[in-house]
Amino acid sequence: MTVRMTQQELESYLWGAAVILRGLMEAGDYKQFAFPLIFFKRLSDVWDEDYAAAFTDSNDPDYAATTANDRFVVPEKAHWNDVRAATKDVGKTLQTAMRKIEAANPGRLDGIFGDAPWTNKERLPDVTLKNLLEHFSTQTLSLANVPEDELGNGYEFLIKKFADDSGHTAQEFYTNRTVVHLMVQMLEPKPGESIYDPTCGTGGMLISALAEVKRKGGEHRTLKLFGQERNHMTASIARMNLVLHGVEDSEIARGDTLAAPAFAENDRLKTFDVVLANPPYSIKQWNREAWTSDPWGRNFLGTPPQGRADYAFFQHILKSMDAKTGRCAILFPHGVLFRKEEAELREKVVRADLVDCVVGLGPNLFYNSPMEACVVFCRSRKPPKRRGRVLLIDAVNEVARERAASFLKPEHQARIEAAYAAYAGEDGFAKVATIDEIAAQGFSLSIPLYVKRASASNTPAQKLSEAWAAWEGSSRAFWTDMDAVVDMLDGLVGEEQEAARE
Secondary structure (H helix, E strand, O other), X not given: OXXXXXXXXXXXXXHHHHHHHEOOXXXXXXXXXXXXXXXXXXXXXXXXXXXXXXXXXXXXXXXXXXXXXXXXXXOOOOOHHHHHOOOOOHHHHXXXXXXXXXXXXXXXXXXXXXXXXXOOOOOOOHHHHHHHHHHHOXXXXXOOOOOXXXXXHHHHHHHHHHHHHHHHHHHHOOOOHHHHHHHHHHHOXXXXXXXXXXXXXXXXXXXXXXXXXXXXXXXXXXXXXXXXXXXXXXXXXXXHHHHHXXXXXXXXXXXXXXXXXXXXEOOEEOOEOEEEEOOXXXXXOOXXXXXXXXXXXXXXXXOOOOOOOHHHHHHHHHHOEOOOOOEEEEEEEHHHHOOHHHHXXXXXXXXXXXXXXXXEEOOOOOOOOOOOEEEEEEEOOOOHHHOOEEEEEEEOOOOEEEOOEEEOOHHHHHHHHHHHHHXXXXXXXXXXXXXXXHHHOOOOOOHHHOOOOOOOOOOOOOOHHHHXXXXXXXXXXXXXXXXXXXXXXXXXXXXXXXXXXX
């Protein structure tokens, strides 16, 4: 009888793969080998579980095999045990098995195992691959032993661990989960809705939306999840992640969202109830010229500067929202709120009354970057009491830091969510600004222009840091001067990201 694994045992088991690979390759490359193996093991073990149950009921091996193939087809010679039995050319045997499974499950699993170089023995010698196979063979990843949610959580754990190991390139596929939870909770996804992430990475935002519906007791299996990711292996991990979480109605497309959006209906962009995104920030390598005559009409606010594609992603997201129910949350660097070169674009989106709320978050919440982040919430159709107004929340101090990691505690999230629900001013924390008030500030959405941080000037023992914060929050001139500094820092960070990807 199989003993059910604890979450700690599962995490230790999954991380064991990284221990085997460490020293053979860069940490950023672990994922292309570990994730497909885990997924292959899961498919094989669940197939065995279904076969055993059907055989017990019928004592008919043909019936049992047919029943097991109802969930996922595992062709002959393509089972985990077949690969494990190989004594030479293990990578070729594994690759052949994976391709057979993909071909036997068209639509659902085609291309899902990615394009890892399994046959490159210099990169992954047979002895190392055998060690990985034997390591994963020590546990049974059946549904009884490891339910969907638990294995999905284990996948998420491994994604974060690989991010921690691989350093600054992790931003491409990992977003701070506490920030994601805040975004999802404020958008309140509902059963039956469509949810989209145009830069989905490993699918964490989509999984979080699924978990939020489930947490509230909704029928999460009625959700329709869509994502696009330009990195081939990362897109495959997203697909595996969704399958392992029990998601049945999903589609993850590969490709560049700005250059070739994957989802369309009747020659128009497909629209969704909820859009969540953490776009790559301030990228310079994008086709600005093509954007000026975008065939999808995504340039309705205008064309962003070449050095910053942030407002290109912003417009794509706005254009992807359902005209009635559409709402979005986008994680951005603070510069999008006040940079001069995007002033006209910002004015148009504010005048269009699409911006619902802006939340300024604290530093270090972008992965491995000290930059402060903000979340911009928009709605296609605001409730009447919110029309012509924007809620600005200064949550820069709602952040905790432990063991070099920054995150939002539940009480931080609760305070921000309560302010959003109230949609009212709160001294030192929130301000509801009218469009006229924003116009008076040159359509800057820089939060300290509207939310004045509490001053401790009457306290005799006032700390220098407190005095600085008070001056910073009250001085428009300071934030205007900082524009140039932020431009420079954004540029440096963008150059580092580009260098890391090369």
